[in-house]
Amino acid sequence: MKKIWFLAAAALWPAVLLNAQTDGLAKDVQLQEAVVKGARVVSRPDGTLIYPSEEMKNAATSGYNLLRMLPLPNVKVDDVNESIVALNSLVGAVQVRINGVVATADDLRSLRPKEVAKVEFIDRPGVRYGQEVGIVINIVTHRVTAGYAMGADATSAPKADMLRGSAYAKLNRENSEFSINYSGAYSQMDGMHTAERTDYQMADNTITSVQRNTDDMVSRSAGHHVQTRYSMVDAEKSAFLATFSASLSEKPLNRQRTNVAYSDGRHVHESAENSDKVVSPLFDLYWRKTINNGQTFTANATGAYTHTDYAYRFASDNSAFGYTTLGKTWSLRSEAVYENRLRPFTLSAGMRFNQKYVDNAYAGDVSLLSQIRVHSMYAFTQIQGALGKVRYMGGLALSREYYHQGTTRYDKVWLRPKVNLSVPVARHLSATYSFTTAPASSKLQNMSGMAIVNNEMEQSLGNTALMMARRDDHQLAINYQTPRLFSTLSAHYRHNAHPAMQHILRTDDNLFVKTFLPGRRIDMLMLMSYTSYDIVPEHLNAYLSAERLHIINDGQDYSHRLTTYNFSLGLTAWLGRWTLMASLDNGWHFMENEYEVGNILSSYLSASYRMGALSATLFCQNPLRHDGKVEEFTVHNRLMQKYKTTYNRDTSSLIGFKLTWSLTKGRQVKGVERDVEGLKDMETGVTRSGK
Numbered sequence: 001m002k003k004i005w006f007l008a009a010a011a012l013w014p015a016v017l018l019n020a021q022t023d024g025l026a027k028d029v030q031l032q033e034a035v036v037k038g039a040r041v042v043s044r045p046d047g048t049l050i051y052p053s054e055e056m057k058n059a060a061t062s063g064y065n066l067l068r069m070l071p072l073p074n075v076k077v078d079d080v081n082e083s084i085v086a087l088n089s090l091v092g093a094v095q096v097r098i099n100g101v102v103a104t105a106d107d108l109r110s111l112r113p114k115e116v117a118k119v120e121f122i123d124r125p126g127v128r129y130g131q132e133v134g135i136v137i138n139i140v141t142h143r144v145t146a147g148y149a150m151g152a153d154a155t156s157a158p159k160a161d162m163l164r165g166s167a168y169a170k171l172n173r174e175n176s177e178f179s180i181n182y183s184g185a186y187s188q189m190d191g192m193h194t195a196e197r198t199d200y201q202m203a204d205n206t207i208t209s210v211q212r213n214t215d216d217m218v219s220r221s222a223g224h225h226v227q228t229r230y231s232m233v234d235a236e237k238s239a240f241l242a243t244f245s246a247s248l249s250e251k252p253l254n255r256q257r258t259n260v261a262y263s264d265g266r267h268v269h270e271s272a273e274n275s276d277k278v279v280s281p282l283f284d285l286y287w288r289k290t291i292n293n294g295q296t297f298t299a300n301a302t303g304a305y306t307h308t309d310y311a312y313r314f315a316s317d318n319s320a321f322g323y324t325t326l327g328k329t330w331s332l333r334s335e336a337v338y339e340n341r342l343r344p345f346t347l348s349a350g351m352r353f354n355q356k357y358v359d360n361a362y363a364g365d366v367s368l369l370s371q372i373r374v375h376s377m378y379a380f381t382q383i384q385g386a387l388g389k390v391r392y393m394g395g396l397a398l399s400r401e402y403y404h405q406g407t408t409r410y411d412k413v414w415l416r417p418k419v420n421l422s423v424p425v426a427r428h429l430s431a432t433y434s435f436t437t438a439p440a441s442s443k444l445q446n447m448s449g450m451a452i453v454n455n456e457m458e459q460s461l462g463n464t465a466l467m468m469a470r471r472d473d474h475q476l477a478i479n480y481q482t483p484r485l486f487s488t489l490s491a492h493y494r495h496n497a498h499p500a501m502q503h504i505l506r507t508d509d510n511l512f513v514k515t516f517l518p519g520r521r522i523d524m525l526m527l528m529s530y531t532s533y534d535i536v537p538e539h540l541n542a543y544l545s546a547e548r549l550h551i552i553n554d555g556q557d558y559s560h561r562l563t564t565y566n567f568s569l570g571l572t573a574w575l576g577r578w579t580l581m582a583s584l585d586n587g588w589h590f591m592e593n594e595y596e597v598g599n600i601l602s603s604y605l606s607a608s609y610r611m612g613a614l615s616a617t618l619f620c621q622n623p624l625r626h627d628g629k630v631e632e633f634t635v636h637n638r639l640m641q642k643y644k645t646t647y648n649r650d651t652s653s654l655i656g657f658k659l660t661w662s663l664t665k666g667r668q669v670k671g672v673e674r675d676v677e678g679l680k681d682m683e684t685g686v687t688r689s690g691k
Contacts, residue, residue, distance in 0.1 A: 041071060041486060043430055043479060046384075046393060046420055047122040047136075055538050057116060059579040059608065061615045061660040062153070063108030063139065067096075068581070069572060071543065072121055073488055073530035075135060080155060080619060080656065082109070082164075084137070092134025095125075099140055101286060101300075106181040106227045106245075110168035112149060112662070115141045124420045124434045124475065127380040127395035128337070128348050132438075143233060144172045149664040157656035161188040175234050181227045191628065191650035192217040198635075198642040200457060202510050209263040210457065212270075216257040223249040241286040251276040260316075260456075270455055274312040281305055294341030298350075301334040308360075314453050321453040323364035331356040345385025352378040366451065375402040382418075393420035401439060401468055408464045414439045425478075432477045440471040440499055451513075458640075461515040469499040469518075487531040496522040501555045502593040504637045512640050520554040522592070544569045551591045560636050562596060564589035579608040596634040617658040625652040 040051040050070055052060075060066035064079035075094060077084050082105060084094050096103050098111070120138040122129075129136050152167040166183035196212040227245035252275055260268040286300040308327035314320070337350030358372040382395030397416040403409070418436040425431050452460045477490035501519030506512055528547035535542055546567040553560045568585030587599030606619040628649035635642035 041481070043422075043481060046124045046126065046422075047120065050119040050121055052113070052116060052119065053538055055574045057113040059574055059610060060113035061608070061610075061617070061658075061662075063098075063111035063113070066111075066113045066116065067108075067119075067137065067139075070119060070121075071486060071532045072137065073123065073545065074528065075137070080621075080658065086134060093132050094135045094137065095129060095133045097136060097138040100138060103139070105183065105225070106166075106168070109153070109166050109183065110149075110151065110170065110179070110181055111139070111141070112664070115144065117142055124393075124432065126348075126382045126384065126393045126420065127397040127416065127418050128350070128382055130352065130378065144170075144177070145174060146172055147665055148172065149662065151660070151662035153658065153660040155656060155658040157654055159654050160191070160650040160656075161186075162656075163187070175232050177229075177231045177233075179227075179229050179231075182225070184222075184224045186222045188218070188220045189648070189650055190218045192219070192646065192648045194644060194646050196642065196644040198457075198640060200510070200512060201506075201639050203506065203508060207263075208510075211261045212258050212455070214256050214258040216255070218253055218255050219251070220253040221249070221251045223247070237290050239286070239288040241284075243284040243286075244282070245284075246281045247279070249276075249278045258455075268317045268456065270314070270316045272312075272314045274310065276311075277309040279307045296339045298337045298339075299335065301332070304331050304333075305329070306331075312452070314455070316456050319453075319456065321365050323362050323366040325360055325362050327358070327360040329356065329358050345383045347381070347383050349381040350379070352376075354378075371405065373402075373404040376400065380416075389423055391422040393418075395419075399439065401441070405464050410467060412439075412468065414468075414470075428481050430479045430481075432475075432479070434475045435473065437470060437472045439468045440496060441468045454514075457510070457512055459511060459513045461513050463500075463516045466500045466516055467518065470497045471495070471499075472497075484534040484537060485531070486533075487529070489529045490527075492524075492526040492528070494522075494524045501553070502595065503555055503557070504594070504635075504640055506639050517556055519556060519593070521552065522554075523552040525550045539574050541572045542570070549590070553591060553593055555593060558594060558636075558638065560591060560594060562589075562591040564598075577610045579610075581606045581608075594636045596636065598632045600629050600631065613661055613663050615660040617660075619656050619658070621654040621656075622652050628652045 040053075042049040042051075048071075052066060052070065056066060056069050060069060062079065064077060064082055064084070067084065068077040068079045074086055075084065076086070084096055086092065086094050096108065098107055116139055118140045120136070120140065122136040122138065123134075125133055125136045148169070148171045150167075150169040152165070154163075154165040156163050162185075164183075164185040166181065168179065168181045170177060170179040194212075194214045194217070196214075198210045198212070200208045200210065202208055225245065225247045227243065229241060229243040231239070231241040233239045253273075254275065255273045256271070258270040258272075260270055262268070282302065282304040284300065284302045286298075288296065288298045290296050306327070306329040308325065308329075310325040310327065311322070312324075313322035315322075332355045333352070334354075335350065335352045337348065339349075340347045354374075354376045356372075356374040358370070358374070360370040360372075362368040362370070377400040378397060379399075380395060380397035382393060384391075384393040386392070395418045397418070399414045399416060400412070401414065402411045416436070416438050418434070420432065420434045422430060422432045451462075454460060472495045473492070474494075475490060475492045477488055480487045498518050498520065499522050500516045501522070502514055503517045503519075504512055504514050526547055526549045528545070530543070530545045532541060532543040534540070544567070547565070549562075549564045549566065551562045551564075553562075566586060566588060568583065570581070570583035573580040582603075582605050584601070584603045586601050589598040590596070602622055603625075604619065604621055605623060606617055608615060608617040626649075628647040628651065629645065630648045630651060631646040633642070633644040633646070
């Protein structure tokens with residue numbers, strides 16, 4: 001009965017909202033505007049609208065490079081390693097879109113910055129964008145009706161033995177476009193080493209101290225990815241895209257050898273090796289139809305398969321442990337969305353359906369067949385508009401989560417409301433508030449039931465009985481904008497009720513087992529400020545980001561608190577053909593459960609020169625650094641206290657070079673792009689060795 005009631009409420013939600021119209025609906029509130037980092041920025045209820053300057057578009061060599069130049073609070077864009085992530089886990093995932101549909105690697109590499117019209121930065125996304133999405137970056141481009149474009153890039157960092165390259169070609173004719181993309185990467189890291197000290201409280205209440213020094217670490221990886229696509233776009237009326245992609249990623253060698261010294265005088269040698277090979281083909285269909293009076297219907301379906309070959313072996317002077325995994329994962333994702341741009345507000349409604357089957361066969365010292373079935377349904381409605389001076393977004397989502405593994409079954413319906421409010425306070429000042437509640441699930445690898453030997457005294461054990469928890473988020477922000485200054489101050493509070501939390505148990509024979517059990521709560525409060533100022537409009541910009549983070553972790557038998565301060569700052573200069581960039585941050589410091597992780601101060605410098613179709617970039621990571629210290633890892637547990645420091649000399653004073661070439665002919669710019677790389681389902685449930 002409860003499920004039926006919830007479904008009825010979700011179905012009636014649009015009608016309730018439509019009948020709730022009042023005479024208080026007013027004209028749109030005048031939007032606040034500023035020039036930030038050379039780009040024109042316009043505030044909106046769910047974020048900002050950014051118009052890149054011509055200087056930016058001329059200087060940028062790819063979509064990654066353009067986004068790095070833009071004012072994107074709480075987002076870190078790495079155009080060298082080609083990643084876009086939130087600065088902290090409170091925010092959630094960053095979803096990049098091009099013309100409203102999901103886009104990542106291939107499209108961002110081949111995106112021509114000169115064809116970008118604007119960028120929508122949505123840091124308070126509605127229920128329309130799905131679960132676990134905290135920030136949406138939507139790049140809007142002009143449509144191309146004729147000509148071709150091709151390009152290639154190569155990045156090399158000899159000290160780190162890293163080489164990455166890509167190439168693309170696009171052919172446009174009237175409403176049709178055919179494109180093909182290829183990318184490949186190779187790296188071999190051998191400059192890492194770790195120093196670790198662990199104190200174990202034994203069953204007889206004595207303390208055994210263990211010092212582990214790992215000096216021989218080698219990690220080799222290679223990957224290839226190809227994508228082909230056909231698209232047909234009829235102006236603003238309809239669009240059809242068909243995409244096929246295939247990826248091969250391989251880590252043939254990941255080895256570490258450790259010297260272990262015990263407090264009782266014993267010395268042991270340990271070694272751990274693993275190899276990993278993943279093949280993943282994907283096929284995606286996308287269709288969009290625009291009806292008269294601003295009505296749009298969108299549908300898509302994505303089918304994917306992932307094949308995993310994984311092997312792990314641990315050996316010491318006294319014991320050995322190893323296993324292999326043959327993993328197969330099938331998934332199907334589908335979505336249908338209706339949108340109607342009414343005068344008082346915009347109404348959106350839709351449904352997503354995901355089905356996933358995991359079949360992982362373990363052999364060796366572990367003999368296990370892990371078969372997992374996951375089904376989910378996500379239905380939503382939302383409206384966005386204005387009441388007087390208040391801009392709002394109100395949404396309600398209903399999700400059903402089903403999980404089946406062996407004798408364990410889980411089936412639950414979740415009601416997920418979300419509200420965004422924005423109101424102007426003064427001429428240059430505005431305030432926003434958002435609230436959402438959502439389920440928080442565990443990773444499939446933590447639910448496999450596998451027992452993995454990490455070293456002679458530690459194991460990791462999965463828990464098949466883990467259940468989904470609830471997470472509530474509140475965010476309040478104040479924004480200040482002038483023609484040359486943009487500043488935002490925000491407070492974000494997250495409450496996780498009874499989440500799956502790591503716990504360490506001790507057996508009678510003094511083996512320390514890490515597993516996951518339902519905890520009491522994980523609460524986090526973040527105060528963050530971001531300020532950007534144009535020192536010389538369109539030529540020199542500086543930004544500063546600072547935050548205070550307070551974290552509360554209450555497990556079944558422990559309570560830990562952590563307060564940290566994080567900051568980052570940067571400069572960008574546009575000097576004709578030259579673009580200079582510099583950044584500095586003190587590293588992300590965070591605690592989850594009983595595990596505290598702190599990154600070390602890092603810096604970055606780059607200089608780019610553009611000459612016709614060719615652009616060259618010289619970059620340096622952590623200049624004048626030689627110690628190679630990159631991370632500090634601490635375990636705060638009543639039975640086991642661990643302190644581990646990781647060093648990587650390859651990332652100290654790392655110098656690299658990137659060359660980009662592009663060519664166009666007959667391009668007529670009048671754009672629907674869809675990249676399915678972000679649609680891949682890479683959570684295969686395969687249990688891999690960890691810390």
